[in-house]
Amino acid sequence: MNPEPFNFTLRLADFDLSRLPISADALRANRDLLAQAVSEYYAAIFRKLSGTANVVVSVDTIQVSWHPTTADPRSLLFDQALALLKRRHYREAEPLLQSLHARFPDDEDVLFNYGMLLSDQGRLDLASSLLARLVELAPGHSPGWTALGVARSRLRNAPGALEAFQTALRLDPANAYAMRNAGALLTEADPAAALPLFEKAAAILADDQQTLLGHGRCLLRLGRKDEADPILRKCISLNTLTDQAEQARTALRELAHDTMRSNVGGGHRPDVVMYCLGAMERFREVGPEKIKAITFEIAMLGRNGFDINDPAQKYTLKSLPGKFSGLHLVSIMYTGLKSIAPDQDAGIDISREYQEALNLFT
Amino acid sequence: MNSEGTKQLITEVEQTTGFKVVVDTVDGISEHAQMISARPDLPVHTIRVSKAKLPTADYIVAAQCAMLLRNWSDPTRIPVFNPTPEKFRYLADRAANAKPLSQLPAKLAQETALQLTQGLLNQLRSMPSEILAIRECRARCPDLHEMQADAVESELRLISETFAPKVRSFAPDSIWRNNVSMNAAYALNWSQLTDSTLPMLPYQSTGFSETGAKLLAELNSREARNSTLYVDAVDAWAEHLGLRTLYTWEFRSAVQ
Numbered sequence: 001m002n003p004e005p006f007n008f009t010l011r012l013a014d015f016d017l018s019r020l021p022i023s024a025d026a027l028r029a030n031r032d033l034l035a036q037a038v039s040e041y042y043a044a045i046f047r048k049l050s051g052t053a054n055v056v057v058s059v060d061t062i063q064v065s066w067h068p069t070t071a072d073p074r075s076l077l078f079d080q081a082l083a084l085l086k087r088r089h090y091r092e093a094e095p096l097l098q099s100l101h102a103r104f105p106d107d108e109d110v111l112f113n114y115g116m117l118l119s120d121q122g123r124l125d126l127a128s129s130l131l132a133r134l135v136e137l138a139p140g141h142s143p144g145w146t147a148l149g150v151a152r153s154r155l156r157n158a159p160g161a162l163e164a165f166q167t168a169l170r171l172d173p174a175n176a177y178a179m180r181n182a183g184a185l186l187t188e189a190d191p192a193a194a195l196p197l198f199e200k201a202a203a204i205l206a207d208d209q210q211t212l213l214g215h216g217r218c219l220l221r222l223g224r225k226d227e228a229d230p231i232l233r234k235c236i237s238l239n240t241l242t243d244q245a246e247q248a249r250t251a252l253r254e255l256a257h258d259t260m261r262s263n264v265g266g267g268h269r270p271d272v273v274m275y276c277l278g279a280m281e282r283f284r285e286v287g288p289e290k291i292k293a294i295t296f297e298i299a300m301l302g303r304n305g306f307d308i309n310d311p312a313q314k315y316t317l318k319s320l321p322g323k324f325s326g327l328h329l330v331s332i333m334y335t336g337l338k339s340i341a342p343d344q345d346a347g348i349d350i351s352r353e354y355q356e357a358l359n360l361f362t
Numbered sequence: 363m364n365s366e367g368t369k370q371l372i373t374e375v376e377q378t379t380g381f382k383v384v385v386d387t388v389d390g391i392s393e394h395a396q397m398i399s400a401r402p403d404l405p406v407h408t409i410r411v412s413k414a415k416l417p418t419a420d421y422i423v424a425a426q427c428a429m430l431l432r433n434w435s436d437p438t439r440i441p442v443f444n445p446t447p448e449k450f451r452y453l454a455d456r457a458a459n460a461k462p463l464s465q466l467p468a469k470l471a472q473e474t475a476l477q478l479t480q481g482l483l484n485q486l487r488s489m490p491s492e493i494l495a496i497r498e499c500r501a502r503c504p505d506l507h508e509m510q511a512d513a514v515e516s517e518l519r520l521i522s523e524t525f526a527p528k529v530r531s532f533a534p535d536s537i538w539r540n541n542v543s544m545n546a547a548y549a550l551n552w553s554q555l556t557d558s559t560l561p562m563l564p565y566q567s568t569g570f571s572e573t574g575a576k577l578l579a580e581l582n583s584r585e586a587r588n589s590t591l592y593v594d595a596v597d598a599w600a601e602h603l604g605l606r607t608l609y610t611w612e613f614r615s616a617v618q
Contacts, residue, residue, distance in 0.1 A: 021518035021552070021561045025526035030567075037563055044558060089508045239364050241411060241419035246387060293404050300384040300406055318405045 006066040006073040008102035012038070015062060016123070019095065038062055045095050049076060064099065074100065078109060090117060101130070108138050112147065119151040127151045135164075142172035149181055158185055176204035176211075184214045191221040202231075209235050209244040217251060225255055240303075252305045253347050259309045260327065260348075272350050275331030276357035282320075282332075283339060294319045295336030298329050306330055308348075365420040367503025371427035375407060379434045379616065385423055386410045394422045394513065399430060399440070400616060418516075421499065421509035428495035435589045437616040443487040443596070445480075449608045454479040457534040478537050486605055489544050490581055490595045493551045497585070500555050514552050518561050521545040525564050540603045546574025547581070577602060 017024040020037050027034040035057035042064050046053035051068040070076050077096050084093035097114035104110055111134035119127035131148035135141055149164030162185050168178035183197035198215040205211045212235035219228035235248040283291050297319045306326030313323040334346045334354060363369060372383045381400035388396060388410040398408040409426045411419045434440055457463055458475035466474065499510055523529050524542055549561040565571055580598040584591040593611055600606040
């Protein structure tokens with residue numbers, strides 16, 4: 001006997017057109033193209049899972065009828081979705097979870113995984129409602145409360161998010177994701193309360209960029225700069241091309257700048273004046289192309305931040321002979337930028353020293 | 363960057379060209395990334411990834427490296443694509459004076475025509491290279507398949523905007539047809555790589571499959587990582603599209 005067909009219906013309006021490799025405007029302008037694309041999209045997904053699929057796209061609905069070769073299509077679909085999620089193949093997992101949700105709207109595993117996926121994709125209202133339904137059905141689901149807190153936090157509902165994280169932690173005091181996210185919410189208003197959460201989370205999620213960024217920021221907020229510095233550097237080193245790394249770089253730049261100023265009680269740095277003056281003299285002898293090359297090379301070299309508070313001459317350039325300290329290079333770069341791109345943000349404010357050097361130079 | 367494939371490609375660029383690769387981020391650009399290849403006065407290759415595209419940054423960097431490796435296969439003969447100003451201007455003037463641009467105020471028509479013509483030449487210069495980079499990354503970086511699919515399908519959505527009425531209605535026919543022909547080759551390449559019919563649907567329904575296949579065939583016969591073959595491929599596309607007189611090639615050397 002053939003297994004029962006797996007049928008489900010979706011509203012066409014709920015179909016996310018960005019799943020298709022075709023412009024949404026072009027699809028909306030051509031209903032035949034839209035129907036064909038949606039139909040082929042689902043047919044291809046279910047063909048891969050064995051069996052056959054009929055897809056009918058009408059004015060406002062998509063009806064899918066999958067004739068699987070297995071007697072347990074729910075498990076086949078869910079296992080496949082989970083395997084794809086584990087491999088971070090989110091875009092392939094999403095239609096499977098959506099299909100499962102359409103057919104089994106109160107399945108807790110589906111609510112959890114699909115809700116988190118939608119939240120990561122920024123479809124926050126739907127994510128929030130699915131995750132709220134999950135914790136209504138399973139009030140002891142600590143990861144579910146955490147995921148709901150994240151969705152609420154992304155919706156800028158901080159009190160609702162904090163409440164969800166606290167519930168998650170009450171249910172499972174070792175839930176590191178709940179700790180990390182609760183800590184992030186508390187950092188601004190109550191960093192002392194946030195810090196133990198980050199410390200515990202970091203012990204469990206030692207290589208998690210989000211945890212490290214939050215931990216570093218929290219320490220900065222508490223004025224514990226020396227402790228924040230290595231944590232933020234580790235955050236960047238884990239993956240230099242992420243939003244978290246970008247934010248950690250910004251925090252480090254501000255930290256280095258503050259330290260440089262505080263080393264002289266907030267006053268002038270005569271060494272920086274001399275570095276700027278030296279750069280001006282050198283630049284007078286070379287053309288703008290060379291200035292550009294030197295400035296650009298320093299900017300690239302310092303992408304992850306120079307150690308401007310260490311006087312050691314530990315940096316070298318291809319475009320200039322010699323060894324330089326971090327602060328020296330930043331001063332040359334600043335002077336170069338003033339010459340070739342005065343509106344460009346150098347990422348550090350040494351304008352007083354530059355002005356003084358300019359007065360000495362002219 | 364965490365992708366092994368990306369790290370390997372960066373190392374390969376550094377070994378082949380003798381210049382370091384620096385990866386940076388940048389705000390407010392419409393492309394996925396900007397690439398500035400090394401010159402004697404700027405002795406690093408700089409790949410600047412759009413901050414809006416950080417989730418697919420590893421793939422974007424890998425693709426840029428694959429393109430660099432093709433262009434720099436012979437560091438004494440790096441091809442530089444130079445539009446010929448008078449021919450370029452002629453084509454833009456013709457577009458400005460034809461419908462639908464001729465219905466706009468003259469200055470706006472001129473500016474739009476120039477922009478569209480420039481876009482077409484940029485596409486001619488870069489799309490064959492992008493297609494070959496997509497293939498190379500597909501073969502060499504299995505850990506990037508998901509990111510690659512995100513990046514390429516996002517590009518496919520963008521380029522198929524040309525079928526949206528608001529875009530179609532202001533594009534001069536000659537420019538539009540050439541643009542869509544190249545897009546069809548790009549879509550066909552991805553369709554073949556992923557065994558999916560979806561990318562080609564808009565091109566099939568508007569009769570561009572055959573042109574796309576012809577352009578792609580020109581690349582298939584010049585797939586090797588060799589800048590001379592790459593120049594030949596761009597020229598072959600330009601012949602098909604009637605754009606061959608609009609540019610010349612120069613060759614620079616990275617070796618002092």
